[in-house]
Amino acid sequence: MGTVFKLVLIDHRTVMEKAAGWKRQWGLFVLLIVQLFFIVEASGATPVRGPGSINSRELKSSLPPLRLHRLGHDYVVMDNGIVMVTLSTPKGLVTRIQYQGIDNILEYNKETNRGYWDILWTTTRERVLDGFVMLRGSSGFYTYSIFERLEGFPAMTIDQGRVAFKLQHKLFNYMAISDTRQRVMPTPYDRSNGQPLDYHEAVVLTNPSNPQLKGEVFFSNHYAGRTMSLEFQDGEPWKKVFGPVFIYLNSDSANKDPSSLWEDAKKQSVRETESWPYDFPLSEDFPTAKQRGTVTGRLLVHDRYINRNLINANSAYGYQFWTRADAEGHFVIKGIRPGNYSLYAWAPGIIGDYRYDNFINIAPGGEIRVGNLVYYPPRVGPTLWEIGVPDRTAAEFFVPDPDSKRVNNLYTDHADRFRQYGLWDRYSDLYPNHDLIFNVGTSSYQKNWFFAHVTRKQNNTYVRVNNPRAAYPHFTTRLIGRDNAIARHGIHGLYSLYSVDISSLQLVKGSNSIYLTQSRGGSPFNGLMYDYLRLEGPPYAS
Structure with missing residues (x-):
């Protein structure tokens, strides 16, 4: 990608x-x-x-x-x-x-x-x-x-x-x-006569007109949330x-x-x-192709702890225009309405967002060439360990099987198995007595890191180092995200990036523990998904 x-x-x-x-x-x-x-x-x-x-x-x-x-x-x-x-x-x-x-x-x-x-x-x-x-x-x-x-x-x-x-x-x-x-879809009658589940859009089909659908879960998940x-x-x-x-x-x-x-x-x-853009709308509010502009350029990523050379980036409220770069990082955005714009980019495998320093003014028929753009992603020092892949989804983590009574057969043995109903409840089933413990070096994020931080707490996160009972956390995100990603069976929400400084005085020789805690109990739909976690060491001289 x-x-x-x-x-x-x-x-x-x-x-x-x-x-x-x-x-x-x-x-x-x-x-x-x-x-x-x-x-x-x-x-x-x-x-x-x-x-x-x-x-x-x-x-x-x-x-x-x-x-x-x-x-x-x-x-x-x-x-x-x-x-x-x-x-x-x-x-x-x-x-x-x-x-x-x-x-x-x-x-x-x-x-x-x-x-x-x-x-x-x-x-x-x-x-x-x-x-x-x-x-x-x-x-x-x-x-x-x-x-x-x-x-x-x-x-x-x-x-x-x-x-x-x-x-x-x-x-x-x-x-x-x-x-x-x-x-095959159930009928409106099947849905209205099904057994409601944790939210009213989700039902178990108890007596559907198509007997093959009996016992399946059917739900609506188009809600994106207040954000x-x-x-x-x-x-x-x-x-x-x-x-x-x-x-x-x-x-x-x-x-x-x-x-x-x-x-x-x-x-x-x-x-x-x-x-597209179509040439038939008569409205002056829909510019024709000749009245629109183009932006071209190339994005390169510079992270000296990954590669000392520049890396090819291949891996609203108003109007937004999107594109993907080619294997060499070259990009073209066509059909842009006249106006002033900001340019953003992100690359799979790289954390953070690139933002072009200047506003881009698009005139009718104009072409803006921004040339080579170099992105310096957030980085303090070399990677000591990492969990996951920075690709803005939690799809690489462990997604459990659904409750046997709450199966949607469409997603059985499916790449989108995270869309099965009620996976937030499976966390407590898998960890009835204590929360997940992930040991760096021996645990596998594909098998041992639950894809969502759910159920027990609410979606603002505390970070503590080596002392889970410290009166004050070392870091807190406060409340983040209101996009209902877990309830709507998504695999990502709105992206946020946090960097936490940890003093060497807080570390000990041998094993160290980092505690990620959600601060308050709440709805089973409250939670968050991690895209990627990384611990960096102190910087070394160039």
Whole structure:
């Protein structure tokens, strides 16, 4: 995995807290924009003939026409002959999606609960513009949303913004998230009649409609926690475009294996990625490719205790643009909106974050070449011992088997076995009388270091050296992290780096002990995950 670069717009400030009292509400100002286009290059449908044997005029004449028409006073219909989408006006709710002879792939429930932008915020003083785009010959449609706060708007917090579609469960009973995470789904009835577990999103399927699912655990884990919320002060202006995102529909009546649909959807995803930034949105808030800029450079890492030579780094609130460096550390970030940015990077196997000293101003059509960048990671002296790998996950540590009564078969013998339900309880099962003891030199972090520091204490950590009962710890992190990583079955939370100075006066000849203690008892979901621990010796002369 190469070095990861992140370009962060700094025209706005970053926020870290979430207010209480959430409400799911529509904004006071909701506008709806519908666009229809004929764009040959962006056509994502199965063509009538191969693209190499047909010119744009022939393609245009062979594809069904685009139509936009009103349905009474309350609806607008987009139709390209492949997909037909009905929208309510003025709120822009997706009430109906017709495809392949299916009258509506959405559930027949309240129209407000079918297809919509779902926003969790603490006030309705927000301008929201919802846009929908349909292309000729495309098996789907695009949607985007523009959130805007004007000067004088009251303080507010946004916890979540997403596009939601409630699909007919009789038509959709299989889910695919990645190549290795695919399975038959339980029905909404199965979930609502299951046995609730430690939090209400997780249930044991007690009497599912599909008998093969009986006894399995099914849960939702999309919550990122308060740390990821957006918080605005009273009167603070803000504006951001979310999307466009493409809702793609496909079918394969000749093949009953759902993997064929998944493989086709992945190919479409590649086409969408290669087409970004799109050139069809009419909004002036979405710059075209010609109105965006580029940053290029190379990152090198200098850690004299690892290698005296420079090492190739290969191993928001506003807008962020990401990329990965190649094997030589070279990177290119394209399609950047105009604005002032900070440049960050991190490299697998290296602790800490690189930050470019200067702000980067992106002008329309501009290219910024930052040249060779050298990162000097935090380092005092040579490594005496280390536990884990500095890769920003706890995946290399020991992940136990789940309780035999709480198994999700999707993750049996799976690389993501940390997603099994209830692993926080397994720590007490494995260590009923005392906490984990790791002996440097004889213990293995793959077998002897539990992947999460859980159950007994809460997530601020004390460090003591050789005296677990000292009145005051040698070091404390105080409260860190509110991202629910353990409850949502993650393998990493928000990254934090701490350096602790230990005086030689605190050490003794022979064996020494370091105690990592969470300070207070609390919820079983409170805890933390370690990415990497390292003890360094005193520096030596160059």
